Amino acid sequence: MNGQQFFNILWLACLYGLFAVGLNLIMGVARVLNLAHPAVFTWGALAAWLVIADLHTPAWAGFLAALATGMVLGAVLELAAFRPLRRRGADELTVAIASIGLLTILVGAARSATGASFLTFAPGSLPEGRLVLPGLVATPAELAIIGVTLSLVLLLTLYLRRSANGIAIRAAVYSDEVAAINGVNVNRVYLATVIVGSALGALSGLLLGWSFNSVNYQMGEPFILRGIAIIFLGGFGSVPGALVGALVLAASEVISVVYIGSGIRELVPFAMIVAILLLRPQGLLPIAHEDRA
Amino acid sequence: MSDLLDSVYAYQFLGFSVIILVALALSTYVTIAAGSLSLAAPAFMAIGAYSSALASIHWHVPFAIALLIAALTGAVAAAGVAVISARLRALYLALMTLAIDEIVVTVALLVPFTGGASGLSGIPFETDATWMIGFAIALAVFFWRFARSRTFRFLSAMRQSELAARSLGLDVYAARVSTCVIGGVIAGLAGALSAHLDGFISPTGFGFDLIITILTAIVLGGMASWHGAVLGGLVVGLVPHFLVAISSVREYVYGAILLLVLIFLPRGLASLRLPLRTPWAYARSVAGR
Numbered sequence: 329m330n331g332q333q334f335f336n337i338l339w340l341a342c343l344y345g346l347f348a349v350g351l352n353l354i355m356g357v358a359r360v361l362n363l364a365h366p367a368v369f370t371w372g373a374l375a376a377w378l379v380i381a382d383l384h385t386p387a388w389a390g391f392l393a394a395l396a397t398g399m400v401l402g403a404v405l406e407l408a409a410f411r412p413l414r415r416r417g418a419d420e421l422t423v424a425i426a427s428i429g430l431l432t433i434l435v436g437a438a439r440s441a442t443g444a445s446f447l448t449f450a451p452g453s454l455p456e457g458r459l460v461l462p463g464l465v466a467t468p469a470e471l472a473i474i475g476v477t478l479s480l481v482l483l484l485t486l487y488l489r490r491s492a493n494g495i496a497i498r499a500a501v502y503s504d505e506v507a508a509i510n511g512v513n514v515n516r517v518y519l520a521t522v523i524v525g526s527a528l529g530a531l532s533g534l535l536l537g538w539s540f541n542s543v544n545y546q547m548g549e550p551f552i553l554r555g556i557a558i559i560f561l562g563g564f565g566s567v568p569g570a571l572v573g574a575l576v577l578a579a580s581e582v583i584s585v586v587y588i589g590s591g592i593r594e595l596v597p598f599a600m601i602v603a604i605l606l607l608r609p610q611g612l613l614p615i616a617h618e619d620r621a
Numbered sequence: 622m623s624d625l626l627d628s629v630y631a632y633q634f635l636g637f638s639v640i641i642l643v644a645l646a647l648s649t650y651v652t653i654a655a656g657s658l659s660l661a662a663p664a665f666m667a668i669g670a671y672s673s674a675l676a677s678i679h680w681h682v683p684f685a686i687a688l689l690i691a692a693l694t695g696a697v698a699a700a701g702v703a704v705i706s707a708r709l710r711a712l713y714l715a716l717m718t719l720a721i722d723e724i725v726v727t728v729a730l731l732v733p734f735t736g737g738a739s740g741l742s743g744i745p746f747e748t749d750a751t752w753m754i755g756f757a758i759a760l761a762v763f764f765w766r767f768a769r770s771r772t773f774r775f776l777s778a779m780r781q782s783e784l785a786a787r788s789l790g791l792d793v794y795a796a797r798v799s800t801c802v803i804g805g806v807i808a809g810l811a812g813a814l815s816a817h818l819d820g821f822i823s824p825t826g827f828g829f830d831l832i833i834t835i836l837t838a839i840v841l842g843g844m845a846s847w848h849g850a851v852l853g854g855l856v857v858g859l860v861p862h863f864l865v866a867i868s869s870v871r872e873y874v875y876g877a878i879l880l881l882v883l884i885f886l887p888r889g890l891a892s893l894r895l896p897l898r899t900p901w902a903y904a905r906s907v908a909g910r
Contacts, residue, residue, distance in 0.1 A: 361712060412884050420712045421658060422883055425836060429879025432833055436872035549829070553723045556716050594727040601720050602705060609708060 331463035337575075337582045339470040342477035343532055343539075345574035347551060348558040349481060349567055350528030356501045356565025356615055357521040360410050361424040365529045365555060366548030367434035368401045372530025373537035373547060374438055380453050387454050391534065398530025402523040405430060410522065411515070431552075438545035447543040454538050469539035476535065480528065481571065488567075497521060501565065502616055550594070557597035561604050563611025572612050576600065635862055637753045637818055641811045643854030645831075646838045647760060648807040650850040653839070654773065655800040656780035657711065660832055661702055661718035662808040664725040667827035669695045669809025670816040671735055674744045677817065684747040688813050695809020696802045703801035707794060722832060729824035740823025741816075748818040756814060760807070764847040776800065830872075837875045840882050843889025852891055 347369060354362045375397035376390035409430055413423050455468040488494035499507040500517045508514045537543040554577060561576055562569025581596045604611065645662045652659040669691035676682045676690050706717045729735045736742070767773055779786040779793055787793050816822045834857060842853020857875075882889065 361716070409880060409884070416884065416887070418883065418887070421715055422887065424712055424715065425840065426880050426883045428833065428836065429876040429883070432872050432876030432879070434876075436876065439872070552829075553720055556720055560713075560716070591731050594731075595724065598720050598724040598727075601717065605705070605709070605717075 332465065333582055333586060335464045335466060335470070337579050339466075339473045339539075340582065341571075341575040341578035342474045343536060344554060344558060344578050345571045346473075346477045346480065346528055346532040346535070348555060348562070348570035348574050349484070350525035350532070351555050352559065352562065352565055352567055352570040353484075353528070354522050354525040355559065356567065357497055358406070358410060358518040359420065359504075359565070360522070361420060361427065361559075361564075362405065362410075362522070362525070363424055363427040363552065363555075364405060364430040364434055365526070366551040367431045367438070368398055368405075368526045368529045369533035369536075369551055370438050370545060370548040371397050371401060371434060372533035373543045374441060374447075374533075374545075375530070376534040376537065377447050377449065377543045378441075381447065381449055384453075390454070391531070394530045394534035395527050398527035399523045401434070401530070402526025403519065405526065406519050406522040410518070414518075435545060435548070442543070442545050444545060448541050449538070449543075467539065469535065473535045473539065476531065480531075484524075484567070493517075493520075553594075553597045557600045559611075560601045561612060563614035565617070566611065566613050566615040569611055569613035569615070576612070633750065634818075635859070637748065637814075639855060639858035640753050640757050641815050641818075642834065642838060642858040643851050644756070644760060644807055644811040645835050646842065646850040646854040647764060647847060648804040648811070649835055649839055650844065650847055651800050651804040651807070653844050654780065654847075655776045655796055656783065657709075657797065658715045658844075659702075659718045659801060659804065660715055660836065661699070661721050661801075662804065662835055663827045663831045664702075664718075664722045665695045665698055665805040665808035666812035666815070666831075667725050667729060667822075667824070668698045668812070670812030670822050670827075671729065671741065672809075673813035674741050674816045674822060675734070677745050677747070678741070678743055684745075684752070684817065687747070687817070688810060691809040691813035692806045693809075695805040695807075695812070697805075698809075699801045699803075699805025700798060702805075703798040707797070719832070722827070722829075726824045726828050729827070736823070738824065740821055740826075742821045744816050744820045744822070746817060746820050748814050752814060756810065768847060772796075833872075833875050833879075837878050839889075840879055841889055843891030845888060846891055849889050849891035853889065856890070 347365070351362060351365045354360055354365070372394040375393040379385050379393040380387065380390040405427070409426055410423060413426055418426075455472075457468060459466045459468070459471065488498055496507065496512040497517055497520075499510065499512060500514055504514050507517075533548070536547065558570055558573040558577055560573075562571070562573030577597060577600055580600060581593055584592050584596050645666060648662045648665070649659065672694040673687040673691040677684070677687050682690070702718070702721055706714050709717055730738050775786070775791050776796060778789070779791060779796055783793050838853035838857040839850055840853070841856060842851065843849025861874075886892070
């Protein structure tokens, strides 16, 4: 294991982490397992591509496009699906199945939009090149992944700890009924959370598309299993758990590829799920919830 | 005349595909009857398909033996899954079974003797009308009797409250494992029949698309009874064939159906009290049975 591999683990963990934090935020607050999150991920990358490669705008416009797409999709998911189901008293499983339906629709839309082809960014439209440091080589995309993830997670943590809205959100995680009694507008909290979580997911999609210079409608597919694995690893709905789970998963993947072989890579998430279920089923950092006290 | 024969063959093939889809829906229904949603039917179907296909190709076994192999491997795999997921409930179980589907597909892609991504071809064409109709009848008889059995009442009790069921002395763990195994056998058999119908199987055929199709079938038809599974399987199997316009946008349609049915008709089509049943069934329901 050398410095390069540690670096690979770091940026892969940050990528998975950004994706998983969005997913777990939605899970913990809105109590929805949003299986359409991988599709939001894909659309984040697609939106950025459409804006940068098709409309030839500068890179930062692509970032904004990804963010905006994530937010809009999040709003649509919450208002068109999660809220109606919540009103009808649907349980977690039913909402998850509904989100699978949304996943299908969004992926189908992505397929139509791309014609099922692999899209690339034109050379120079996004920062490229290599940064050669002692012991490792890094691309701007990989550094951006690390930078973006760490700064957004820091911002999110500060927001949740210090701001009034953040405290309201954390109250709703513990018990939405009690939060509502205390005057928290729970519906607004749900909507805001799904929007923010989806924005994070879309952003992670853009970052992946940038780092591999490839965008296609199936790019979110491997993240379905990995998202599930990180949720099990970290604890359902736990944001710090998402980060820890992402780190564990990324480290396991890289280590197994280095020491065993690349074919084993896709089996790692599954192995992680089985392991955590046998050793610590509630996850590494489970959240505090009224049902779990 | 040959045109007529061609269309007979085409409809026969369609009919067989529908029977297989219905079987998969029923396989999923069995675990629902026990109170958990398992989406692992595609995985057991794949296991049954590959094991029977390999047996047919390499050992030239008679078809009946191949089917037996499929049923056994499906049962063993299902038992394994049930044991691993023993402590999981509802959402967590569904996710676990999704993960299992992915793993089976991944293994099928990686392992050389399953043919990898290019699949397994040269499977003898053994499935014919006799086998398929026999299978359909066997399923119908099984479920008709199952729904009236004492076991089913245990499972219904378990579905409503595992705690209460356990306090009555019911072995909940055994029930969960056995329903999973039954589901695995049915799906495995469906896989073997499908493999020997097409002559070719590949890992992608058991992937996410199949999960969506089965899910749409049971949600649309209704998860409360085996009739719902059959109804859903029939609708999802037949309608795309006749509404050719929607086949290209099939994904949208399935996704939209899932979403809309869950919001507006959560119990599925089978819950609609439409005067579509036979007079005999209608009379029975009116009589309060």
